[in-house]
Amino acid sequence: MVNYDLQQIKAIVFDVDGVLSAETITLAADGEPLRTVNIKDGYAIQLAVKMGLRVVILTGGRTEAVRLRYERLGVEDIYMGCAVKIRTYDAFLQKYGLRDAEVMYMGDDVPDLEILRRVGCPVCPQDACADVKDACCYVSPYKGGQGCGRDVIEQTLRAQDKWLSSEKAFGW
16 A cells, blocks of 8 residues: 555656556667557546546657557646656646645656655556665555556545546546
């Protein structure tokens, strides 16, 4: 269980590679990375959006397929090509008037550390690097791309009495 008061979470920010997709990717002939995604993560993301949580994608990658995937799930805040993620994170907080304590961030590698050290609820997949695991209050038993997103979203929605709490839960 996440060791944090999840009732105060208003936003969940996700890295993509190594978190919502596996840490290894196939490269297309043109060099474009091809990712796999977890269907249960997708279900949880769209439900979280419907239930009023702000879900955010913050990634260093720049792949149109990633943008399309998360837009179709209802995610409005998709930040791609973020070389220094903390700058984008700070702008996001300011845009919505949020405090660090109201944010959960799930990352898996060194570029995520600055944010993980700031947010109220830093979490990571089971296969995150050691430095990231040390910075987190929760390490999911699921690897990146294998349901770690669903894990933390479901825990958050349950803590807020929003998991399976309305007919919104039973559709896409």
